[in-house]
Each structure stands twice: as structure tokens, then as C-alpha cells.
Amino acid sequence: MKMHGLAAAVMCVAVIGAVWAAWPEPAGDQVWAYQKLQPADYRLLHSDALGFVTAKAQEGFELRTRYAGVTSFEIRCKGVLVLDVENAPSRVLIRMPADARWRAPDIERLRISFERWLDLRQSEGRLLVESAGPSWVEAGLGRFSGAMPDEQRCLSGAPHRD
DSSP: OOHHHHHHHHHHHHHHHHHHHHHOOOOOOEEEEOOOOOOOHHHHHHHHHHHHHHHHHGGGGEEEEOOOOSSSEEETTTTTTEEEEEEEESEEEEEOOOOOOOOTTHHHHHHHHHHHHHHOTTOEEEEOOOOOSSSSHHHHGGGGOOOOOOGGSSOOOOOOOO
């Protein structure tokens, strides 16, 4: 009898291990790269981000500027990173975490405006890496199916609560 119980437990562990090993990794961050900006051009980009955050502060957006080694800033939605812009020595990098569009839908419009502006300013701006889109799990379940509570999202008309 003990052998049957042990065999069942081993079988359950094997099934769980097989499912876990076959489970797809979550969608990765999206990263766009462009030619390095001159300081004046970078300040314009930063100014646009500051205007966006100022207008959306009630929804929980905030801007954090970093100067350690490289000039960069990040936009957070209720404390969680949704957009990171870095004016690195060799190029400008714009990063968006995989859940940013869901957590803060308006951030996509800001990123697109950055992309258009950078494309106009730099005809050679290139998209180096972009994720292939939602994972098959997200596509099948339909965009998280509300798995993230609204309190953790930055939505138009939703007041920010700390």
C-alpha cells in the first residue's frame, strides 16, 4: 500500500515537473535603440516626459531622473517601472516592461510619440530588438483577463491612492 502512495507521489511530481519545464517564459521587455542624442535634444525628450507625468500625476505616474554615469530617466506607475529612457554613450535606449501596456495604457502613446520624434530627428534610427508580441498564454487568455487589480494600474479617470 505504501508503494502505491509513493508511486502516485512520484508520478505527480513528474507531471508537475514536465508541465513546468514546458511552460513558456513570460514575454520579455521591449527595447528600442536609436542614435545618441545631443544634450539639447535629450532635454526635449525629458521635457516631454515631464509634461506627460505632470498631466497624469493624479493617475499615479511619476518621473525619476538618474545621472549616475549615464543620463536617463524612468517613468513609474504607482511605483512600478513602465518606461525607461537612457541616453547612453553610444545610443538612446527606450525600454518598456512586458506588462507596461496593461499596467499603464497611456504610456504606449508617450512611447510612440518618442519613436516618431526620434525617427524625425534621426533618419537612421533603428529598432534593434522588439518582443514578438504577447505569449501564447496571454493571447489565449485575452490580455491577463483582469489579473492585475485596478489599484495597481494607472488608468484615466482613476484617482491615485498611496
